[in-house]
Amino acid sequence: MRIRRTGRSIPWLLPFLLINLLILGILGYRWGGAFAKTARTDIALKFYNSVLRLYVPQLASADKAEESACYQDLLTAFLPVFSYLEEQIRYETGMEEQMKYENLAVQENTDIVHMLEENETKVAGNDAKVPDDELNDAKNEEVQNTQEENENAEVQQTVSADEKLVTYSIDQMRDFDYLRQTFYQIDSSTTTNSDQLNVDKLLAENVTADKQAAGPQILIYHTHSLEAYADSAPGDVSQTVVGVGDYLTSLLTQQYGWSVLHHRETYDTDRDYAYSCAAPAVQQLMDDNPSIQVVIDLHRDGIAETTHLVTEQNGKQMAKIMFFNGLCYSTSTGTLASYPNPYLDQNLALSFQMQLAANEYYPDFTRRIYLKAWRYNMHFCPKSMLIEVGAQTNTLEEAMNAMEPLADILDKVLTGTAR
Secondary structure, three states, X not given: OHHHHHHHHHXXXXXXXXXXXXXHHHHHHHHOOHHHHHHHHHHHHHHHHHHHHHHOHHHHHOOHHHHHHHHHHHHHHHOOHHHHHHHHXXXXXXXXXXXXXXXXXXXXXXXXXXXXXXXXXXXXXXHHHOOHHHHHHHHHHHHHHHHHHHHHHHHHHHHHHHOOOOOOOHHHHOOHHHHHHHHEEEOOOOOOOOOOOOHHHHHHOOOOOOOOOOOOOEEEEOOOOOOEOOOOOOOOHHHEHHHHHHHHHHHHHHHOOOOEEEOOOOOOOOHHHHHHHHHHHHHHHHHXXXXXXXXXXXXXXXXXXXXXXXXXXXXXXXXXXXXEEEOOEEOOOEEOOOOOOOOHHHHHHHHHHHHHHHHXXXXXXXXXXXXXXOOOOOOOOOEEEEEEEEEOOOOHHHHHHHHHHHHHHHHHHHHOOOO
């Protein structure tokens, strides 16, 4: 009898063991550390694809994106708490989930410090030897030369910015595959379609702003204000993404005539709750300043240490930038009803028109627009943007330089002169 009972229990036990093995395997596949990251393509995926195809034959005809969604759906069905945990993890942007970069502290460049000290010493020595009148003449000549250089630099930048170096065919962009591959990077946490990313729809949206409106027209803030660069001095806020925001603010106000409110508060002392902490403050700023028409959340990306996101524009080395959108849609659970964004279509239109202008006037300046599942506090107004300025491998100077074309693109798009 025991033998027969044992034999009867095998058909029930085997599927139970396989399901548990599948759950543990997928968890290991997603969060299994370094081994899973290196072995999952060659071993884990082949094994689980075989098992799933045995019990779920429809996977045989599924593409890679559908397979990924199927893994998640199966796991959610067997272990409902997985859905909740996964959505909590996805709240922060994928590029910024690498918290090891948050505490990156690079020592000051001692060679530059010594060079500055030597220059100061030489200048002091020359001041003691050169007569006052000759010194004044030299200073006046230096000022005049500097002014001429600045004027020439402005002319060069204006000429370059006024001419499209690349043009895109509207008919070609109507091809969804071309549009997606050329302008977008889609994270596995979400998905999109030709109805949402339709070039005619994206270009038809009016994303202009009123530069003459009384009060601040543009709000710049930083959900992750502690993000710094490769040569930033630890603890110096002016050398973080906040300092980059200061420079963008000065360019937009002084060179292009916009009224900008730069909010410099810190919300990422606990990075897991940065978006939640920033949301009430942004809402209050919007309530207190109804003239605000554009909201920019300025970030710095986190990438592999071997990657350097650099480009050359107008003869300057600068960090590449990236526009980011949250779609409020998860491949595992569908529409995120608890985190709606009534301005999603307008957000997408603005980032696309910014990307298109950047590609046409400053080729290779931007990375592709990154799309992910959540909303990332982009629901406060129709013209909301999340912009990544380089990464932790860029220098502060490269990040600062990137603000010059970014300010020009912003002005072109917001005034409707980009097309």
